[in-house]
Amino acid sequence: MLKPILSTTILALTLTAHAQFGGIPKPQIEIPIPGLDNLLKGEPPLSTNIKDARIWGWPNFQKVQLSNPTILTDADRNADNLFTLKPGHYRLNLKSFCGKGYTYGPTQGQGYVWGPWKGSKATFLQTLLRAYNAKPEVPQRNVQLLIWSILARVKPQDMSTEAKSALIALVGNDGMNVLKDGAADYMTGKLADELYKRASKELRPLLEYDNKIRGLNQQANATYEDFERLSVLTPPANVKSEIPGGVWNISPKGYMIRYQPSGYSQTEVEVIVPRVASFTRDDSKRVTQVRWDDGMTVDITYSDKPAQDVAGESDLKVNFVSQVKITPAGSTEPIISTKEDYVLTGMPKKKKTETSIKTLHLRLFTATPIQDWLGRVERARDLRDRLETYEEWYDRTQRIERGEEPSEGLFDSNHISDLIGSIFGGTDDRLEQIADTHGRLAEHLSHATGVLDGLPTTSTVDPGEGIATPGAGGHQLILMSSNSF
Numbered sequence: 386m387l388k389p390i391l392s393t394t395i396l397a398l399t400l401t402a403h404a405q406f407g408g409i410p411k412p413q414i415e416i417p418i419p420g421l422d423n424l425l426k427g428e429p430p431l432s433t434n435i436k437d438a439r440i441w442g443w444p445n446f447q448k449v450q451l452s453n454p455t456i457l458t459d460a461d462r463n464a465d466n467l468f469t470l471k472p473g474h475y476r477l478n479l480k481s482f483c484g485k486g487y488t489y490g491p492t493q494g495q496g497y498v499w500g501p502w503k504g505s506k507a508t509f510l511q512t513l514l515r516a517y518n519a520k521p522e523v524p525q526r527n528v529q530l531l532i533w534s535i536l537a538r539v540k541p542q543d544m545s546t547e548a549k550s551a552l553i554a555l556v557g558n559d560g561m562n563v564l565k566d567g568a569a570d571y572m573t574g575k576l577a578d579e580l581y582k583r584a585s586k587e588l589r590p591l592l593e594y595d596n597k598i599r600g601l602n603q604q605a606n607a608t609y610e611d612f613e614r615l616s617v618l619t620p621p622a623n624v625k626s627e628i629p630g631g632v633w634n635i636s637p638k639g640y641m642i643r644y645q646p647s648g649y650s651q652t653e654v655e656v657i658v659p660r661v662a663s664f665t666r667d668d669s670k671r672v673t674q675v676r677w678d679d680g681m682t683v684d685i686t687y688s689d690k691p692a693q694d695v696a697g698e699s700d701l702k703v704n705f706v707s708q709v710k711i712t713p714a715g716s717t718e719p720i721i722s723t724k725e726d727y728v729l730t731g732m733p734k735k736k737k738t739e740t741s742i743k744t745l746h747l748r749l750f751t752a753t754p755i756q757d758w759l760g761r762v763e764r765a766r767d768l769r770d771r772l773e774t775y776e777e778w779y780d781r782t783q784r785i786e787r788g789e790e791p792s793e794g795l796f797d798s799n800h801i802s803d804l805i806g807s808i809f810g811g812t813d814d815r816l817e818q819i820a821d822t823h824g825r826l827a828e829h830l831s832h833a834t835g836v837l838d839g840l841p842t843t844s845t846v847d848p849g850e851g852i853a854t855p856g857a858g859g860h861q862l863i864l865m866s867s868n869s870f
Contacts, residue, residue: 427505427567428504428505429504429505429536430504430505430506430507430510430535430536430538430567431484431485431502431503431504431506431507431510431536431852431862432503432504432505432507433484433500433501433502433503433504433507433852433854433862434500434854435498435500435627435628435854435855435856437500437501437503437854438498438499438500438501438854440498440499440634440635441496441498441627441628441632441856442496442498442628442629442632442633442634443632443633443634443635443641443827446633446641446824446827451474451655451657451820451824452817453474454473454474454475454476454655455473455474455475455476456475456476456477457475457476457477457869458477458869459521459867459868459869462518462867463845466515466518466519466867467518467845467846467847467867468656468845468846468847468848468867469844469845469846470640470656470658470844470845470846471658472658472659472660472661472828472844473657473658473660474655474656474657475655475656475657475658475846476653476654476655476656477653477654477655477656477848477867477869478651478652478653478654478869478870479651479652479653479654479848479865479866479867479868479869479870480521480525480650480651480866480868480869480870481646481649481650481651481652481853481863481864481865481866482514482525482528482529482532482649482650482863482864482866483529483532483533483616483617483649483650483861483862483863483864484510484532484536484852484861484862484863484864485536485861485862486533486536486537486594486595486598486615486616486617487590487591487594487615487616487618488616488617488618488859488860488861489617489618489619489620489621489624489857489859489860489861490617490618490619490620490648490649490860490861491646491647491648491649491855491860491861491863492620492624492626492857492860493630494624494626494629494630495624495626495628495630495855495856495857495860496626496627496628496629496630496631496632496855496856497628497632497643497644497645497646497853497854497855497856497863498628498632498634498853498854498856499634499635499636499642499851499852499853499854500851500852500853500854500862501851501852502851502852505567506535506536506564506567509535509560509563509564510532510535510864511849512556513528513531513532513552513555513556513560514849514864514865514866515849516555516556517555517866517868518849518866518867518868520554520555521868523551523554523555524547524551525650525868526547526609527547527548527550527551528551528555529609529650530545530547530548530551530609530612531544531547531548531549531551531552531555532864533548533598533612533616534548534598534602535564536595536598537594537595537596537598537599538567538568538569538595538599539564539568539569539598539599539602540564540565540568540569540570540599541560541561541564541565541568542561543570543571543599543602543603544602545601545602545607547609548602552564569595569599570599571596571599571600571602571603572596572599573600577596580592580596581593594615594616597615598612598615598616601615617649617861618859620860624857624860625857626855626856626857627856627857628855628856629856630645631643631645633657636846636850636851637850638844638845638846638850639659639844640656640657640658640659640844640846641656641657641658641659641828642654642655642656642657642846642848643655644853644863644865646853646863649861649863651870652853652863652865654848654865656846656848657828658844658846659828659829660677660678660679660825660828660829661677661828661829662675662676662677662798662825662826662829663675663676663677664797667687669692669704670730671685671687671704671728671730672685672728672730672797672801673685673686673687675798675801675826677714677825679714679715680712680714680715681711681712681713681714681821681822681825682710682711682712683709683710683711683712683801683805683822684708684709684710684711684712685706685708685709685728685801685804686706686707686708686709686710687704687705687706687707688705688706688707688725690705692704692705692730695729695758695762697734698731698733698734698762699734700731700732700733700734701729701730701731701732701733701762701765702729702730702731703727703729703758704727704728704729704730705725705726705727706725706726706727706728706804707723707725708721708722708723709721709722709726709804709805709808710722711805711818711819711822713818713821720809720815720818720819722808722809724808726804726807726808727758727804728800728801728803728804729758729761729762729765729796729800729803730797730800731796732765732769732796733762733765733766733769733796734766734769761800761803764799764803765796765799765800798826798827798829798830799826799830801826802822802823802826802827805819805822805823805826806823847867848865848866848867849864849865849866849867852864852865853865
């Protein structure tokens, strides 16, 4: 591809020749713009957005109150610089990066969800971050400059000294060759004007931003703050987010994760590796006890009333309950209720009409009291719909439908959580234990619907496995390392 200075020189010589031979009409001059096809038509280096997130949070954790997580640091990582964790609740304060320039910084109250890596340089960016996990001595600012340069398609030889040093330190000289593909020159004058003219109104400011980043890389006196001012915009007041802040997500590997950024360079990450429950059932396949390894139990006693059918749901039954007893781990003082209630058993049918992820999200995050059978049946149907949206769960749900795996493992924890919520509500004086019970049941559900097979005792957690994707438009993607502050 021609350098801008060469193109400009050719243009100047052509115009001079026309001036000397005034009788010759001026031809239409085609200005060659290096990399135009890549800039306007090629896939962006990183293209993940909220539409790529399969689930906008995990609503079963909506009412859970968690406290006293285990704090993790670099010393807790394994040989691959990841975290091998037993069931429990963990917190990490990690170094993170802006993954989308010319966007607003993270805003308080804005939700982030788990999104997949997508884009022409997504794999390379993952490789960089894994290398950075192993080499935390590489300055974080240099790595961020490198990421902004990659996103702006800066030619590796044109990168700033700091960005280039990070590239070589993390992946060696091979990285220079990888980044040549799709890179572009810095354009000024007529070249830049022609490029912007060909772009749509929506695309033009992004192309201008990328070009300015390419220009800054060639300025020897450009500072980190110069790059930051271009890349990180001040968010407007009253930001509207499709997703509330602090929502829990489920990783395709079966653990729970949520992101709470403090600016783009530092993110608090919480992880829950599910505690898996065991269920005891009577001859009618009704759950009589839920037990966890630490000794906590939920015991259910049924009344003599016969079970009733649910209209339109051949596999669902309403079973009346006369007593519920929750025994916290290590406690000899159970929480007992003799209030009559009921629990659903079985798996609902699929809904007859498709529900968009967005509508499903809004419905699931609307807290309404569940006071009748139809309300709980609707929640069970919502759960089934939500399971269907995860492509990673397709094989598992097919095995269940073929009868190779019991449906009770998926739905009983949700049915029992509804029962406990109805009986105890917010009036019990031991709300912490009630919240813990809801949390454990939600953890079991996340495990039952995950891609993990069997009952694992540990889970390998990779904070950078997915991208923290914002629910508010115009905001930054957050790329996670496993290096802690």
